[in-house]
Amino acid sequence: MRLSALVLVTLLLSAAPAQAVVGGREAPDTPWAVALYDARGNFFCGGVLVEAQKVLTAAHCTIEHATLQDRDRRPADLRVVVGRRDLDTKAGRQVAVREIRRHPEFRSVVDGDDVASLTLAEPVPFQPLRVGEARAGDLATVLGWGRTTEGAPPSRTLRQVDLPVLADAECRKAVNGYRPDAMLCAGYPQGGRDACEGDSGGPLVVDGLLVGVVSYGHGCARAGEPGVYTRVSRYLGEL
Numbered sequence: 001m002r003l004s005a006l007v008l009v010t011l012l013l014s015a016a017p018a019q020a021v022v023g024g025r026e027a028p029d030t031p032w033a034v035a036l037y038d039a040r041g042n043f044f045c046g047g048v049l050v051e052a053q054k055v056l057t058a059a060h061c062t063i064e065h066a067t068l069q070d071r072d073r074r075p076a077d078l079r080v081v082v083g084r085r086d087l088d089t090k091a092g093r094q095v096a097v098r099e100i101r102r103h104p105e106f107r108s109v110v111d112g113d114d115v116a117s118l119t120l121a122e123p124v125p126f127q128p129l130r131v132g133e134a135r136a137g138d139l140a141t142v143l144g145w146g147r148t149t150e151g152a153p154p155s156r157t158l159r160q161v162d163l164p165v166l167a168d169a170e171c172r173k174a175v176n177g178y179r180p181d182a183m184l185c186a187g188y189p190q191g192g193r194d195a196c197e198g199d200s201g202g203p204l205v206v207d208g209l210l211v212g213v214v215s216y217g218h219g220c221a222r223a224g225e226p227g228v229y230t231r232v233s234r235y236l237g238e239l
């Protein structure tokens, strides 16, 4: 009886529309999850409000991949959208950015230090998220407006999915150049749930605390390919 109930639940879960973020569901009200837009009005990354006037995101989100060469995004090119789960609404507000601080050591996502802070032009009246430490085995939640499968367009509504934080030894095996001091990895061995393109810069949360920022992965939700996150606690005071 127990077993068949488990099988049924598993079947129901796997039959549910595989979406998110990959394999997730619509997020509840999370005022600290923010969306980053460029000056042309295109959504390009997630971020997380950590103070009334400060957003953390991924360092690679502060670089624009133009056709011929990469260019630094400038504060004037950025808009932070706060308090809007459905990007097709006018909920919340759009705020300008005064300053971008990208981690000085950032070179490429695989080398880590993939974190940046954005100082907002004004404080916003939304609840920020405090930073905490993740431990192996924690069940973490990642949120974003990223693709719901590798080939899909980004989502218009904020989604989230729960993932276990893996032990550093597991991350080392799965991720080339994994840096335990500066990175986290999370995912199920069989895949199926993950962040994806467009989720970068967005929050990974454990017990109501920010533990990571979406950095990179190989494809999305593939078996044996956990997602890689910047270990935010390590960068406190640095940005």
Ligand code: ARG
Binding pocket: 146, 194, 195, 196, 197, 198, 199, 200, 201, 214, 215, 216, 217, 218, 219, 220, 221, 226, 227, 228
């Ligand atoms: N680099 C991606 C972005 O810019 C994030 C990818 C995360 N991928 C993953 N499989 N966890 O949005």
